[in-house]
Amino acid sequence: DAGVIQSPRHEVTEMGQEVTLRCKPISGHNSLFWYRQTMMRGLELLIYFNNNVPIDDSGMPEDRFSAKMPNASFSTLKIQPSEPRDSAVYFCASSPKGGAGTLYEQYFGPGTRLTVT
Amino acid sequence: QKEVEQNSGPLSVPEGAIASLNCTYSDRGSQSFFWYRQYSGKSPELIMSIYSNGDKEDGRFTAQLNKASQYVSLLIRDSQPSDSATYLCAVNVNGNKLVFGAGTILRVKS
Numbered sequence: 001d002a003g004v005i006q007s008p009r010h011e012v013t014e015m016g017q018e019v020t021l022r023c024k025p026i027s028g029h030n031s032l033f034w035y036r037q038t039m040m041r042g043l044e045l046l047i048y049f050n051n052n053v054p055i056d057d058s059g060m061p062e063d064r065f066s067a068k069m070p071n072a073s074f075s076t077l078k079i080q081p082s083e084p085r086d087s088a089v090y091f092c093a094s095s096p097k098g099g100a101g102t103l104y105e106q107y108f109g110p111g112t113r114l115t116v117t
Numbered sequence: 118q119k120e121v122e123q124n125s126g127p128l129s130v131p132e133g134a135i136a137s138l139n140c141t142y143s144d145r146g147s148q149s150f151f152w153y154r155q156y157s158g159k160s161p162e163l164i165m166s167i168y169s170n171g172d173k174e175d176g177r178f179t180a181q182l183n184k185a186s187q188y189v190s191l192l193i194r195d196s197q198p199s200d201s202a203t204y205l206c207a208v209n210v211n212g213n214k215l216v217f218g219a220g221t222i223l224r225v226k227s
Contacts, residue, residue: 033215042220045214045215056214091160091161106151106215108153108162108163110159110160111160
């Protein structure tokens with residue numbers, strides 16, 4: 001089975017530009033998570049979805065960040081406008097089940113390395 | 118107090134030795150605990166999950182959980198140079214999401 005797929009793998013953009021990161025979760029998984037990883041802050045959860053519905057976006061740093069999941073097989077994380085401090089590796093992960101009170105293993109995609117100059 | 122704490126290391130062990138990685142967490146309501154391995158420049162890879170007090174073994178890996186002490190550990194037996202990586206402890210908090218520790222760097226010397 002294919003794992004979590006992310007695109008692009010690398011993105012270099014200039015400050016002020018819009019950036020869109022894409023994720024395809026593992027087929028049949030009900031939950032999808034977006035993380036950001038930096039040396040300073042480690043791995044941080046930005047937002048997660050259960051059955052395509054956003055459940056917790058408290059980790060989204062500010063209004064410049066938005067995420068959508070229009071269907072069970074696709075999600076986007078958008079940054080508009082981008083800033084140099086957004087430079088990080090962004091991971092998408094999926095989990096086979098979700099819902100209040102349950103939590104199962106999360107499987108990570110390869111990540112998108114974002115550099116904002 | 119951080120929600121999930123790990124010693125950043127590096128932890129250096131000789132090839133063939135047992136590597137012991139430790140993690141403490143603050144949320145007494147946590148029910149699910151995970152260990153991920155992350156090689157430099159790669160994504161975290163799930164290697165162990167544990168939900169009940171005691172030990173869980175999988176090959177050379179053993180996860181240990183003590184909920185009373187809010188402590189989870191990972192033992193790697195017969196350590197190999199290929200085990201050299203950062204090991205992330207993850208714990209569910211607020212019932213619905215994972216919080217990751219900062220990771221422990223393990224170096225296995227041949």
